[in-house]
Amino acid sequence: MKSKISWIGAGNVGWHLAPALDNAGFPVGEVYSRNRSHAEALSQRLYGAKIVGNLDFAESQSDIFILTVSDDAIPEVTRELVLPENALLLHTSGSVPISTLEYAAIEDFGALYPLQTFSKARKVRVDDVPFMIEGSTDKAEMMAFKLASAISKSVQVASSETRSQYHLAAVFACNFTNYLMSKAESWVEEKGLDFDVLHPLIVETIQKSLQNGPSASQTGPARRGDINTIAKHLEMLNEKPEMAALYRLLSDKIREDFGQNM
Amino acid sequence: MKSKISWIGAGNVGWHLAPALDNAGFPVGEVYSRNRSHAEALSQRLYGAKIVGNLDFAESQSDIFILTVSDDAIPEVTRELVLPENALLLHTSGSVPISTLEYAAIEDFGALYPLQTFSKARKVRVDDVPFMIEGSTDKAEMMAFKLASAISKSVQVASSETRSQYHLAAVFACNFTNYLMSKAESWVEEKGLDFDVLHPLIVETIQKSLQNGPSASQTGPARRGDINTIAKHLEMLNEKPEMAALYRLLSDKIREDFGQNM
Numbered sequence: 427m428k429s430k431i432s433w434i435g436a437g438n439v440g441w442h443l444a445p446a447l448d449n450a451g452f453p454v455g456e457v458y459s460r461n462r463s464h465a466e467a468l469s470q471r472l473y474g475a476k477i478v479g480n481l482d483f484a485e486s487q488s489d490i491f492i493l494t495v496s497d498d499a500i501p502e503v504t505r506e507l508v509l510p511e512n513a514l515l516l517h518t519s520g521s522v523p524i525s526t527l528e529y530a531a532i533e534d535f536g537a538l539y540p541l542q543t544f545s546k547a548r549k550v551r552v553d554d555v556p557f558m559i560e561g562s563t564d565k566a567e568m569m570a571f572k573l574a575s576a577i578s579k580s581v582q583v584a585s586s587e588t589r590s591q592y593h594l595a596a597v598f599a600c601n602f603t604n605y606l607m608s609k610a611e612s613w614v615e616e617k618g619l620d621f622d623v624l625h626p627l628i629v630e631t632i633q634k635s636l637q638n639g640p641s642a643s644q645t646g647p648a649r650r651g652d653i654n655t656i657a658k659h660l661e662m663l664n665e666k667p668e669m670a671a672l673y674r675l676l677s678d679k680i681r682e683d684f685g686q687n688m
Numbered sequence: 689m690k691s692k693i694s695w696i697g698a699g700n701v702g703w704h705l706a707p708a709l710d711n712a713g714f715p716v717g718e719v720y721s722r723n724r725s726h727a728e729a730l731s732q733r734l735y736g737a738k739i740v741g742n743l744d745f746a747e748s749q750s751d752i753f754i755l756t757v758s759d760d761a762i763p764e765v766t767r768e769l770v771l772p773e774n775a776l777l778l779h780t781s782g783s784v785p786i787s788t789l790e791y792a793a794i795e796d797f798g799a800l801y802p803l804q805t806f807s808k809a810r811k812v813r814v815d816d817v818p819f820m821i822e823g824s825t826d827k828a829e830m831m832a833f834k835l836a837s838a839i840s841k842s843v844q845v846a847s848s849e850t851r852s853q854y855h856l857a858a859v860f861a862c863n864f865t866n867y868l869m870s871k872a873e874s875w876v877e878e879k880g881l882d883f884d885v886l887h888p889l890i891v892e893t894i895q896k897s898l899q900n901g902p903s904a905s906q907t908g909p910a911r912r913g914d915i916n917t918i919a920k921h922l923e924m925l926n927e928k929p930e931m932a933a934l935y936r937l938l939s940d941k942i943r944e945d946f947g948q949n950m
Contacts, residue, residue: 438907497909497917521909521917542889543907548896556885591879592886594921598931599872599886600893601908602938603865608902608945610861617853623818624854624861625898627804631862632894634810636887640870645700645805646863647759647783655759655783659856668941669860675937676864679930683870 429569432456432488433475434503435495436464438544439518443494443577445471446552450576455488482508490569492538493517504529514569520593523586524560536561536570539589540578543600552577558584558592609669644684648677651686691831694718694750696743696765697757698726700806701780705756705839707733708814712838717750744770752831754800755779766791776831782855785848786822798823798832801851802840805862814839820846820854871931906946910939913948 431452433444436459448454454475459465462477469475481503483491489512495503497519507530509515515527515535527535542555557574559581561567567583574581584592607628611621634643647655656677663670680686693714695706698721710716710733719737721727731737743765745753751774757765759781769792771777777789777797789797804817819836821843823829829845836843846854869890873883896905909917918939925932942948 496912497914498912521920541885543893543896543905545896545900545905545907547900547904550892554888556888588879588881590920590924591876591881594924595872595876595883596886596889597908597921597935598868598875599890601906601910601942602868602934603890604893604897604902604906604908605938605942605945606860606864606868607897608906610857611902613860614853614857617850619850619853621857621901623803624858626816626818627858628861628865628894628898630812631805631866632890634805634807635866635869636890638807638809639883640866640873642809643805643807644863644866644870645807646859646866648863650758650760652759658783658852659859662852662856668944672864672937672941673859675934676867679934680863680867682930683867 428453429490430455430488431490431492432458432478432483432486433468434458434481434491434493434507435499436461436468437494437496438546439540440468440492440494441471441546442544442550442552443492443518443538443540444468444475446577447492447573448472448475452490452573452576456483456486481506483513484508484510486510489513490573491515497522501526501529514566516566516570516573520558520596521590523590524562525586527562534561534563534566534569536566537586537589538570538574539584539593541592541596553579556580556582558582558589560584560586560589606672609672613666613669644680646680648680648686649684651681690715691752692717692750693752693754694720694740694745694748695730695737696720696753696755696769697761698723698730699756699758700808701802702730702754702756703733703808704806704812704814705754705780705800705802706730706737708839709754709835710734710737714752714835714838718745718748743768745775746770746772748772751775752835753777759784763788763791776828778828778832778835782820782858783852785852786824787848789824796823796825796828796831798828799848799851800832800836801846801855803854803858815841818842818844820844820851822846822848822851868934871934875928875931906942908942910942910948911946913943 431454454472457465457469457475465477516538537560539558540555559570693716716737718740719727719731720740727739778800799822801820802817821832876883
């Protein structure tokens, strides 16, 4: 019997993973989202998925249920879920322990965590994404492994603890770095200048950091202890107290870490 | 008559720019650094440079003097400099206005600012680096343009004000992002995990940000308003108050900017 998937949540992660599994021999038969138009948009990326309007899957033909709702919604959605017997329930979160899925009152549950950032507007090569999987039972772990292996060449078993450590690091290395780039972009654009001019510098910064390690690659006024430059930048940021606060904190930390205390 | 360069300062920028100009028809004849071993190391990358021990260039055969000292050292070094008549003095700083070079009591001075990050350990394609140049006189601007054009295909005239705006943006987009990656690295490594696992995620984050713009590309717990995840991360960071402070400030700012106030 072919495993069939019901998909719960139609955000950025589902947008990429559901079609990948659908194409890899794990047909997605049902899609649920609180926001019906999101469910409709996702179902259009799938071959034979119907939209379901509530979380009662007692009569579902699926044996695998994949949650791609936001981390905070996982406990609540899990409590509302009604699953058929012998269902396998997986979430795709880096930071939520699989024990949270115990609310669903089934035996087999686990995680299928793609260590990648997804946005609907950008295609990602799912087969390159590192997946971290975990199961409450051998059966659950095996099934999670099978699913991940069907769509990616990089799969490892990782505990909830390990996943959460990587997830926290990813927030620093990706979410926060992206945010700082957005501050740089808005600053430059407010001055009528062109953010694209900074692209080669950004690319080189990242390539160097990945090659030599970020700590060895640190440069800049705070790293060098250029206090006049730092003071000048803070003066330029007078009109932007929130950017000034970021600048001050990050510069202080860099100076501390690299022994540039004054 | 061929222009000859004296190089003052032997840090990361000089390490890459001096050989590039030396090879491009602007021979570097002299190298000065407060740290003599740095001057020696740089001179070994050049064809016929001798090391000089002080800043009195009254008898120098050079007509171009390039300062690659730290931003903070520029005023002091400029005051100490003794230059021959008709010398051109250039610094390579993003944040220091060229007016600082008036201390040298010459007419022709300016900036030759490479918008790139340089480390000795990593080769950079200088011809891809965007140079922003400025001159106190038409002659100075023309010479700065000539020098930059000899080593790069991307040269633009930019005022001290424009350079400093880009430089401030670059600190956010590059120095600070690199620092956050170093925090992610040390966190993962302290837990006995492998920072390399995060590489595909970092690369995708940057590529997406450059393609779609960082603001449109923002993801993560703060962007989604996952307050439980944020609380859990802060708890994990209990042992690292300085990382917790960064986490809190950046998450608060993201939530404010993206309307995820609670």
